[in-house]
Amino acid sequence: MTTTSGPETPTIVSDFLDRRRETIVAEWSGAPFFQTVGLDREQAALDGAEVLDGVRRAVAAGEVNNPAAEGFAGIRTLLEALAVQQVHDSSLVSQTAAQMSGLKEPLLRLWAEEDVPGEFVAPGAVLLSGAVDTLGLILLDAALSAGRDTIASQREQLAELSTPVIKLWDGVLAIPLIGTLDSMRSQTATESLLQAILDQQAKVAILDITGVPTVDTMVAQHLLKTALAARLMGAECVISGIRPQIANTMVQLGIDLDEVATRARLADAFKYALSRLGLTVTSTGTGVL
Numbered sequence: 001m002t003t004t005s006g007p008e009t010p011t012i013v014s015d016f017l018d019r020r021r022e023t024i025v026a027e028w029s030g031a032p033f034f035q036t037v038g039l040d041r042e043q044a045a046l047d048g049a050e051v052l053d054g055v056r057r058a059v060a061a062g063e064v065n066n067p068a069a070e071g072f073a074g075i076r077t078l079l080e081a082l083a084v085q086q087v088h089d090s091s092l093v094s095q096t097a098a099q100m101s102g103l104k105e106p107l108l109r110l111w112a113e114e115d116v117p118g119e120f121v122a123p124g125a126v127l128l129s130g131a132v133d134t135l136g137l138i139l140l141d142a143a144l145s146a147g148r149d150t151i152a153s154q155r156e157q158l159a160e161l162s163t164p165v166i167k168l169w170d171g172v173l174a175i176p177l178i179g180t181l182d183s184m185r186s187q188t189a190t191e192s193l194l195q196a197i198l199d200q201q202a203k204v205a206i207l208d209i210t211g212v213p214t215v216d217t218m219v220a221q222h223l224l225k226t227a228l229a230a231r232l233m234g235a236e237c238v239i240s241g242i243r244p245q246i247a248n249t250m251v252q253l254g255i256d257l258d259e260v261a262t263r264a265r266l267a268d269a270f271k272y273a274l275s276r277l278g279l280t281v282t283s284t285g286t287g288v289l
Contacts, residue, residue, distance in 0.1 A: 009123045012116060014060035016124070017052065020110050025049045027106040033082070033099035047082065051075055055131045064131040067138050076138060083142035096143070100136040104129060163189040165196040171203040172273045173235075174266070178211030186222040190229060197233045204273035205230045208266045210241030220255040227260045236261065236276060240269035 017024070028034065028048035029041055057071030058064050066072070107128045116124065163185060166174045175193050179185075193205055207223060209215065215223075227237035240263045242250075250257070263269040271281050 009120055009127060010059055010062045012120050013111075013124045013127050014056050016111060016114055016116075017056040017059065021049070021052060023110060024052055024106060028052070028103060031099070031102035031106075033102055047078060050078055051135070055135070058134070059127055059131055064127050065134060067134055067141075069134075072134060072138060076142075079135065079138050080142040080145075083139045096136050096140050099139075100132050103135065104132040107132065163192055165192050167196075167200060168206070168270055169274065169277075169279075171201070171277050172206070172270070173197065173200065173202045173204070174206040174208055174270070176208045176211060176266075179213070181212060181219050181222060186219075186226075190222070190226045193226065194229055194233055197230060197235045202235050204276050205235050205237050206266065206269045206273060207237060207239045208241045208269070209239065209246070210243075210266065212241070212246075215246050215249055215255075217253055217255070220250065220253065220257075224257070224260065238263060238269045238272055240264070240266045 025045055025048045028051070029044035031048075034044035034048060054071045054075035055064075057074065058066070058069045059071070061069060061071060063069035063071070108125055111124055111128055112121070114124075163175060163177065166176070168174050173193065173196050175189060177189060181189075193207075196202065197205060207226060209219075209223070212219065223239055227239070230237040238261045239257065242262055242264055261269075261272060263272055274281060
């Protein structure tokens with residue numbers, strides 16, 4: 001059978017989509033893609049009509065394989081909004097393929113029923129299939145982008161939660177560092193501490209590294225930079241929680257903390273901080289403060 005992919009095919013297929021618009025939208029509104037996002041039938045029909053109009057414009061322009069085509073660009077925001085409402089997991093690709101199949105099947109079935117010259121049947125089906133495949137690519141890209149954004153946001157939130165600034169006394173702050181310090185966590189910790197120093201007019205800030213498993217050159221540089229930044233803000237920085245193995249590692253690495261006060265325990269650092277404020281810790285007879 002002879003086929004043609006000349007300029008007439010997009011026009012014929014575009015006219016088909018316009019003529020059968022109501023039927024296509026009715027079938028699409030019940031398709032898995034629109035039902036998965038929990039839309040009611042009326043809203044699904046409205047969204048389906050908008051998607052179909054975008055497809056028709058892309059078909060008419062002969063750009064069904066171009067995700068950046070004007071027709072697809074006009075509905076990209078809607079497609080992205082629909083994509084991010086769905087549940088995405090390890091089966092994202094197969095899930096998207098199944099949903100696109102639910103949109104493609106009515107189009108090809110209705111196209112096969114059309115009374116068009118035989119030489120346009122196959123090319124028309126290729127255009128329709130290509131248009132829906134491009135919709136799938138846009139949806140997949142939107143879902144992956146949403147996933148990356150969610151992960152990035154969660155990482156930022158976790159970084160903030162894992163570096164809390166605690167007020168121990170008027171003028172004394174502490175920030176317990178727990179786990180491995182990477183660049184993002186280090187930056188978050190420094191920014192949080194400096195902002196707290198400014199907000200509370202703190203005079204002493206304690207960096208407690210009891211929960212940091214290892215100290216390498218990068219971590220040491222972060223501690224020193226944070227101490228220097230705190231000093232520029234008018235606060236003295238004390239590093240506590242230096243265990244014997246960490247102290248040994250620092251010596252071997254040649255890390256110099258001469259300019260920063262250090263203490264083995266957080267309690268010792270707190271006592272030192274109080275002394276810098278002119279306060280003393282005394283026994284009450286029932287225990288030690």
